[in-house]
Amino acid sequence: MPGFEMFGDLERQEVNDVLNTGVLMRYGFDGMRQGHWKAKELESELQKQLNVKHVQVVNSGTSAVTMALAVAGVGAGDEVIMPCFTFVASFEAIMMLGAIPILVDIDDTLTLDIKAVEAAITSKTKAIMPVHMCGSMADLDALKAICDEHKLLLIEDACQAIGGTYKGKALGTYGDVGCFSFDYVKTVTCGEGGAVVTNNDDYHKNADHYSDHGHDHVGYDRGAEEHPFLGYNFRISELNAAVGLAQARRLPEFLEIQKKNYTILREALETIPQVHFRIVPDGGEESYAFLNFFLPDLEAARQAMTALKSAGIDGCFHYYDNNWHYVRKWDHLKQLKTLHPLSKELEAGLSYLKTKSFDQSDLYIGRNISCLIKMSWTEEQVHERAEKMKTAIASLF
Numbered sequence: 001m002p003g004f005e006m007f008g009d010l011e012r013q014e015v016n017d018v019l020n021t022g023v024l025m026r027y028g029f030d031g032m033r034q035g036h037w038k039a040k041e042l043e044s045e046l047q048k049q050l051n052v053k054h055v056q057v058v059n060s061g062t063s064a065v066t067m068a069l070a071v072a073g074v075g076a077g078d079e080v081i082m083p084c085f086t087f088v089a090s091f092e093a094i095m096m097l098g099a100i101p102i103l104v105d106i107d108d109t110l111t112l113d114i115k116a117v118e119a120a121i122t123s124k125t126k127a128i129m130p131v132h133m134c135g136s137m138a139d140l141d142a143l144k145a146i147c148d149e150h151k152l153l154l155i156e157d158a159c160q161a162i163g164g165t166y167k168g169k170a171l172g173t174y175g176d177v178g179c180f181s182f183d184y185v186k187t188v189t190c191g192e193g194g195a196v197v198t199n200n201d202d203y204h205k206n207a208d209h210y211s212d213h214g215h216d217h218v219g220y221d222r223g224a225e226e227h228p229f230l231g232y233n234f235r236i237s238e239l240n241a242a243v244g245l246a247q248a249r250r251l252p253e254f255l256e257i258q259k260k261n262y263t264i265l266r267e268a269l270e271t272i273p274q275v276h277f278r279i280v281p282d283g284g285e286e287s288y289a290f291l292n293f294f295l296p297d298l299e300a301a302r303q304a305m306t307a308l309k310s311a312g313i314d315g316c317f318h319y320y321d322n323n324w325h326y327v328r329k330w331d332h333l334k335q336l337k338t339l340h341p342l343s344k345e346l347e348a349g350l351s352y353l354k355t356k357s358f359d360q361s362d363l364y365i366g367r368n369i370s371c372l373i374k375m376s377w378t379e380e381q382v383h384e385r386a387e388k389m390k391t392a393i394a395s396l397f
Ligand SMILES: *Cc1c(COP(=O)(O)O)cnc(C)c1O
Pocket: 060, 061, 062, 063, 065, 086, 087, 089, 090, 131, 133, 157, 159, 160, 181, 182, 183, 192, 193, 194
């Protein structure tokens, strides 16, 4: 996955354009910038690559998730259904808006379980937010049908899945609003950065204003711009956008490398009857950022992790025992350890987490191993890795 592996002359050239003019900000300074608009160019590049009408580039993926919800009107007291297997940013973004994250089980797609989503809908539900974890997607047709029936928003967190597709559409562009992260370990990196994508003109206008203190960006005098509504500062700097611009242009090349490396590893593990792979919904194609597979049980998965480590294989994660991505270790959320008081509504809305169990997810995450697909491996290294992984895992049975 990490685009940082591919940092080189193309990225340096874009950054140098910015350094040579000294215009580090994406708005204004038209004369000084000598025609360099890196954030705007990155937005056009992503529009083209993802085939989406609008892109607003921002300063992080977490900002992008927050904005995706905010621009569609999600706010205080609204419930947002999200998976219990994701990066912590998902609930952070929801809570930042005063909305209530409703965590539900995942299934063997490693994303939202459709039945669990249906069971979680209440009169306060405003949005469903699937997270396309580790390069593959939720069953978007099924989620869309639920959203249509209950008049809910479908917000896609595609931060880990740029380049994946579902029924011919880029992940992130299927729902009402989508978001991406370009942090340092994502497929495309800006160093830090993110993007909100949508085909909805109003949501895009909202994103444009909201990410810059509500500025309407009309005319050529920033100081004289109107503020139709309140906003914040989620702006990306031109330096970060410059890195992302070079990287985004290389996305097709990145995806090709990921697919090639993924396929070699997968074909090796497919020879082991006890190994099963993560389910990709019909009509979906992964971004191949990770190879995800299931062992027969938790114990086998733990043993496999030990065997992989002894074989010198790094970059494989057992999220059940990892404190970042799975609800089991989110004690700071369950105990509401915040620096500042939360609203009474949010506090009450989150009290279910003190008792709720996620048995079905425990089964899947307990058995799952997720291996990062790197782009800098040589073909020889991938084959060597595939053999080592196969031997290490087969040795357990
Ligand atoms: C990385 C990530 C984010 C947040 O992105 P940052 O750019 O690190 O803020 C949000 N959601 C998911 C699923 C992610 O993997």
